[in-house]
Amino acid sequence: MDKKYLQLLAKEFPNIDSAASEIVNLSAIRSLPKGTEYFFSDMHGEYEAFLHMLKSASGMIKIKIDLTLGKTVSSAEREALAALIYYPDKEQKRLKKAGILDDEWRRLTIYRLILVLEAVSAKYTRSRVRKRIPQDMVYILDELLNVTDDVIKEYYYDEIITTILDTGIADHFINELCKVIQSLAIDSLHIIGDIFDRGPRADIILNELMKMHDVDIQWGNHDISWMGAASGNRALIANVIRISMRYNNFDILEDGYGLNLRALAVFAGEVYKDDDCALFMPQTLDDNIYDPVDTKLVAKMHKAITIIQLKLESQLIKRHPEWEMDGRDVFGNIDPVNGSVELNGVRYELLDKNFPTVSREDPLALTDEENELMTVLTNSFMHSEKLAEHMRFLYSNGSMYKTINGNLLFHGCIPMDENGKPLSLTIEGEQYSGKAMLDKLDEVANKAYFLHPCDEKENSADMLWYLWCGPNSPLYGKDKMAFFERYFIEDKSTHTENYNAYYHFSEQADVCRFILRMFGLDPDRGHIINGHVPVRIKNGESPVKAGGKLFVIDGGISKAYQKATGIAGYTLIYDSHSLNLAQHQPFIAGESEHTPTLSMVERLERRANISDTDKGAELLGKIDDLRELLKAYRSGTIKQKQGRRPNGNCII
Known part of the structure; x- marks a missing residue:
């Protein structure tokens, strides 16, 4: 390994003890269960419905409440606790007005919230949990979450909760507990395009996404239009x-x-x-x-x-x-x-x-x-x-596609001809198809925004219009956008927009495997995850296609589509045990008890650890580098220095 690189690494890990300690630390992290990934698509400005999905982790928080408290707490109380976790400010104001917000309620609620927090944080390192907790609460919650003796635990909880009540910070403490539960319930968030248009406030959705700790966006044609x-x-x-x-x-x-x-x-x-x-x-x-x-x-x-x-x-x-x-x-x-x-x-x-x-x-x-x-x-x-702030976020966190943990995420399609072969598109005078097309279009999209005014910038911005509605656009995937005909021509036969052949061929497992191989993924273990095309479940359509190789998760969060789909959207949830689909009903403000219908679509052969993920591979690379550093220390190639690592915090 390059000696200069090892010398740089030695500045962070100055001796054998610090390097060996980090190897142990990273190895332990790799053995933890993988975090839960959430996949959303086609929010189309429906900020209230989407924010509710985020706050409730698409119903998974309610499931955690039921698993943790189901034997000791009534269904109505569990519903009330879920509503509090989703909307702590609003619920506390409502309860105060109703005269329910007394110290007995606060004591019991804090105790229950800590039990739920234990459940949602169980798969994380202590360091990672601490990073999600507000600074003024880190010590208290760290102590409460890490008492192992059940006899001591009850006494310890009672003493700390009593002190919280005596100091008058209980309402603030409850509020922050709820927000920490929300934060830990979603480990990473994947947005499969179309944040904008139709619904009222895409900007509010983006404001919320910018607060998330781990989020990526695969641009949709409505996003590319903005x-x-x-x-x-x-x-x-x-x-x-x-x-x-x-x-x-x-x-x-x-x-x-x-x-x-x-x-x-x-x-x-x-x-x-x-x-x-x-x-x-x-x-x-x-x-x-x-x-x-x-x-x-x-x-x-x-x-x-x-x-x-x-x-x-x-x-x-x-x-x-x-x-x-x-x-x-x-x-x-x-x-x-x-x-x-x-x-x-x-x-x-x-x-x-x-x-x-x-x-x-x-x-x-x-x-x-x-x-x-x-x-x-x-x-x-x-x-x-x-708008500029939101665009910079879309560019820094977004792309035409993403491969992560063996799965391929893109909004629309890989344009294909009638024989199932990838179609080519002329971009800057050259022909591109398949993965190369998406890579090139990613480059063009960045030029359109970040170049200073010039012909290349203008042509790149023109290309974004093609991506919005062009026949071979991977974000649009239809032969035409017939908005002129729908506005001005009565003959409805002219309104028809024919889908690209991808939408037929992608329902075949062999075609999905071919596409996964194109992007360097395991065709047997991987999945393709799309949005863009509303799944009309009321007509018998299923979001699971190609024998489970393809998931189309546009289920109609947008009110404009709900008559056609019969539901109000999907969330795909990938935890350490399985892949699950949450099917949502139309959102009604104030009726948070509408927990989505959850169905398992694939059970993993064994529980997935961080070692099975892209992050695990990255950590393994760091472990290998540190092992090389150990060899260099032991051989005397690089001299050790006294003292521990300057900052020993866990890296994830």
Whole structure:
């Protein structure tokens, strides 16, 4: 091993004792059970439902409560304890108002919470648990969690709890205990894309994700649309505004990100003042709390930004012939005078024929007023500090795909042709397919955001638009995005969006094994985990496909999908014993007793330890390095120094 590297390692472990101690420490950690991984997908701004899933660990905290207290505590009391753990502030205020919050209740509740905390922290090292505990509570909880003598334990608990009550910190202590339980229940969090759009507040979801200790994100096409908008792509800026107008979601734009829509409101009110814009009335799934806007004005704004988006998208298609999307240059084929459009050789009458900003000679040209509006909107997006903060988080914690602990995570698909072979995509003049395509697109996405203004940045941002809706996009996976047809054409046959062949072939176990091998994973032990396509369980569909090699976990957290799916989302939970699916019912605020239905989909042959994970492999590499350092000390190649390791805290 390189001597310079060993000399650097020796600064942290200056002698045989410190290096040997760390080898023992890391070996012990590798023998612990693996932490529980949670997989979520397609939250689509439904922050209340998603936050409840996080706070409840998708029902796993309630299961821990039942296992720990089920023989001694009534079902109603266990439900109440679960509600307290999920929402400690709110529940304590409610109980205080009801006159229940007395010292007897506090004493019993602290005792029960400590028992639940013992259960959720059992697989972690003491060091790791301490890192999740607020500094002012570390000593107290460390002592309470590590009493082993049952006779002493009861007396010890009683003495400490009495002191907590006497000092008046019980309510704060209960609050923090609940938050520590929440934190320890989820070891790592995987988001399989589509945080944004449809639901009211994706920004609140991101604020919460930024607090998590271990989270990764596989971008979805709705995420990439916002990433492109934040990179300055005007078509995607129009797109994210249009979708927000469609669902009447002003709060995320104005309150969440401070984006100023006044210019759009003024423009739309003037240009479409005599137009009722009936086809553009918003679908109101959630009320705006901070920025209520008259729905008639929303409809005008919705139409105004839709027309601008269609023009900008056709301009993009003409600018990038390598995408081979001429058939989707729909606005280039519009006849604004006769109110019709030609698609695939067929002329259709338009449902809305009022286009005051569209010229027959050049239907794709933005008017001076539209250009000025887009400049104002672009500046607003580019100067939003909160949006920039969230985008940096999406980039630093996100990617096109992730391989972890033998599993392959990506949002949409590996584009395939009708023979099941990976399709290629032209990126920066070269052809890419399969894993190489996703790797290259990851690079392009970073260029779009982080490069200084130049042609390469602009082209990369254009590529993000292709990822949003292009036919060979691994994030979209359909032959077209028919939003123009759904808005303007009555014939529903034109609304059909055909899925890429991947969605057929991926239901075959052999194809999933082929894809897993492509990404360097064990085809027999690994799984593919996707989102993007809502699983319609009410139609008999299952999220478990290809004999258990593929999990599709978009089950409809978004209210927009729940009529189609019949449920309200899935969580895939991978603990040290098994893989489990939690099937959620529609979230109703204040009804936290709706524990999801949990079903085991795969039992592991033996309990998985950290040694079986990617983290375990990383620790083994460190152990090997330390063994080399020991050899160097013992041979005299590197001289020992007196003293222990400067910082002996456990590394995980």
